[in-house]
Amino acid sequence: xxxxxxxxxxxxxxxxxxxxxxxxxxxxxxxxxxxxxxxxxxxxxxxxxxxxxxxxxxxxxxxxxxxxxxxxx
Numbered sequence: 001x002x003x004x005x006x007x008x009x010x011x012x013x014x015x016x017x018x019x020x021x022x023x024x025x026x027x028x029x030x031x032x033x034x035x036x037x038x039x040x041x042x043x044x045x046x047x048x049x050x051x052x053x054x055x056x057x058x059x060x061x062x063x064x065x066x067x068x069x070x071x072x073x
Contacts, residue, residue: 006048007062015062029053 004011007029012022029049033041041049051062 004051007051007054008047012054025054025057028057032056 007026009019009022009026012025013019017025026047026049030041030046032053033049040046055062
């Protein structure tokens with residue numbers, strides 16, 4: 001499976017993160033990107049953030065091969 005460059009709330013839910021937590025992670029990811037100077041993410045309608053930003057927030061790699069199983073993201 002190809003690794004996604006951008007993640008949305010549904011991708012995080014698919015790997016087992018609860019909905020409210022997924023929303024908070026996306027919100028924090030958007031703020032992280034804004035802080036890095038990417039004003040594009042300062043948009044209420046935008047629900048995608050780079051996988052790299054989510055991994056930075058969570059402190060783990062999203063795309064891992066776990067005993068033959070790959071995460072959806």
